[in-house]
Amino acid sequence: MKSCLLMLLLLACCLASFPLFAEDKLPYQQDFEKAEVGKVPADFLVLDGGFVVKEGHGNKFLELPGAPLETFAVQFGPAETDNLSVSAFINGSAKGRRFPVFGVGLNGVAGYKLQVSPAKKALEIYKDQDLKATIAYDWKSGAWLNLRLQVKNAGSGAWKIEGKVWPKGGAEPSAWMISVDEKEPPQPGRASVYGSPFAGTPIQFDDFKVERSR
Numbered sequence: 001m002k003s004c005l006l007m008l009l010l011l012a013c014c015l016a017s018f019p020l021f022a023e024d025k026l027p028y029q030q031d032f033e034k035a036e037v038g039k040v041p042a043d044f045l046v047l048d049g050g051f052v053v054k055e056g057h058g059n060k061f062l063e064l065p066g067a068p069l070e071t072f073a074v075q076f077g078p079a080e081t082d083n084l085s086v087s088a089f090i091n092g093s094a095k096g097r098r099f100p101v102f103g104v105g106l107n108g109v110a111g112y113k114l115q116v117s118p119a120k121k122a123l124e125i126y127k128d129q130d131l132k133a134t135i136a137y138d139w140k141s142g143a144w145l146n147l148r149l150q151v152k153n154a155g156s157g158a159w160k161i162e163g164k165v166w167p168k169g170g171a172e173p174s175a176w177m178i179s180v181d182e183k184e185p186p187q188p189g190r191a192s193v194y195g196s197p198f199a200g201t202p203i204q205f206d207d208f209k210v211e212r213s214r
Helices: 002-023
Strands: 028-030 045-048 052-056 059-064 072-080 084-091 101-106 112-117 122-127 130-136 145-155 158-167 178-182 189-196 203-212
Touching: 028 072, 072 203, 084 101, 084 189, 101 145, 112 145, 112 158, 122 158, 122 178, 130 178, 189 203
Parallel strands: none
Antiparallel strands: 028 203, 045 072, 052 059, 059 203, 072 189, 084 145, 084 203, 101 112, 101 189, 112 122, 122 130, 145 158, 158 178
């Protein structure tokens, strides 16, 4: 009897853990269409902020409220090191002379980030809090954008960090818009999206993907 009970317990543990292992596989994708409104998907790690799934215009998305005026992030997907890309749709809006800041990240909290900084009219790459590269970028308030960040092993002890952004519904640029060459190997960590609602308006996120680099 005890051996049968033990077998049942082991089987239950295996079945309960199966979704977790399934979520760790690549490619990872989350479009929120099956997510419960008012919550966040169970596999997400909310580092801070009042992220919740909302629904509007026949679509579900993740929303960060317009207050408080801090920086907030949520992590998702498997924790890996390199040869990965993350992409997401992000929508923010200005209010007067105040602008949001938002982006996508790889390699955990202290990893790489592709950031749209409307107040500076810039597209930037950060490693943790250190600015690594910046280019001019003219942001349009209230328009959904697709952001893609890639961390790729370039061989011979080098890594290439690359980013691009384009309007939702538009053609993806064939070339990367901004890049950084690194000699220090990236650390393993999950992908992320983040936002700073400095305009006091919500920031919306949708269609998360983590894929192998191209």
